Amino acid sequence: MFRKYMIATIATTALFTTASAEENNTPPPERDNEIIAPITNGKPIIDIRYRFEFKGQESFVENAYANTVRTRLGFETGEVYNLKALVEFENVFNIGGDHFNSTTNGLTQFPVIADPDATEINRAQVTFTGIEKTPITIGRQRYNLNNHRFVGAVDWRQNQQTFDAARIASSLIDNVALDYVYISRVHRIFGDDHPLGEFDSDSHLVSAAINGGELGMLKGYGVLLDLMDAPALSSNSWGVRYEKTFPIDEKDNVALSVVGEYASQSDAASNPVAYRESYIHGEGGIAIGAFAGKIGYEKLGGDGISSFKTPLATLHKFQGFADAFLVTPPEGIQDIYGTLFYHWKKAPYGTSAKLLATFHKFKSDVGGLDFGNEFDASLAISFRENWTAQLKGAVFNGGAFGPADRYLFWASLRFQY
Secondary structure, eight states: OHHHHHHHHHHHHHHHHHHHHHHTTOOOOOHHHHHHHHHHTOEEEEEEEEEEEEEEETTOSSOEEEEEEEEEEEEEOOOBTTEEEEEEEEEEEESSSOBSBOSSSOOTTSOBOOOOOEEEEEEEEEEEOOSTTOOEEEEEEOOOOTTSSSBOOOTTSSSOOEEEEEEEEEOOSTTEEEEEEEEEEEEOTTOTTSTTSEEEEEEEEEEEEEEOGGGOEEEEEEEEEOBTTOGGGOEEEEEEEEEEEEEEETTTTEEEEEEEEEEEEEEOTTOSSOOEEEEEEEEEEEEETTEEEEEEEEEEOBOSSOBOOOTBSOGGGSSOTTOTTSSOOTTOEEEEEEEEEEEETTOTTSSEEEEEEEEEEEEOSSSOOEEEEEEEEEEEEEETTTEEEEEEEEEEEOTTTSSOOEEEEEEEEEEEO
């Protein structure tokens, strides 16, 4: 009932403001343009990605491999009467016979490659822009909170995660960005055929970002999750994040950077376990021309029974490409990592090339258990404006107490317009 009330309230506000604008003698578009303008001022959405993925995992006799194609086609209209709309369809299919566990095909003799066949409406949203610097968006939409650690679209997997939601974003105050999102349903990467492919939700996201210029960026956020289909994942998280870049030599592009973040999480709604855990992240980096490096520490707390969880995050971005820790262990996890990065902006066979290598060392938060280590590497080449090719690999060693050893390789080609 509350989620219906929230969406109805926001929609009514948008319609009332539109009506007020018309009463203030705002000239309507000419009749001929009422239908034509949103189309002629709109833009198509085309996003096609082919990917080959290989995965070998300890305890599986068979290795897994998948050839999948993800197609997103849609259209975003131009603006009329302070309104614009977006519709996007998504299809994922496997080329050739299944030789992997997609999570819906029943082939459990293979390791999981979570790209099941799916056809669905990925996004269907309406945005009202009649309030200055305060767009209101209602419908199925993408959403990324900060660096995706708590909430993200999971663009790495072929089927994107989207939300049936109402969102108000405001930048009316100089150097301050405010955001509120109400989520009534989560459409997860596993698709409609999976028993947990969707979560009914009564969740709230709030965030504020203050750009302090030379003082850095300060962000505060709250992630209040009530997931009816997964009550053990319901939680309240409150956090703060600080980011700062220190220019050293602008001529030679030399700079230092720091990131610091802290969050506290406790059980919420119908979660059967009472707990409170913390999240800590610190990172320092240096950039010299096309080269960059960083070292970091990330901790998701745990006590052996409960742990800090981020079920709506873009988890592939964190704790290694091998996705060994998609679920935080009950003992929690600490990750010490180092990354080297090179950006070749004028590569001979493309507009740019990006090379990355990262090493992770994992252990439990409580007990100091050895959870292993991982080495990741990737090469991405952009060319002809709309095309990106990528090679990527990961090798995970689970140590004495970590998940099963695994090694993965990806090759992909993507077109975006």
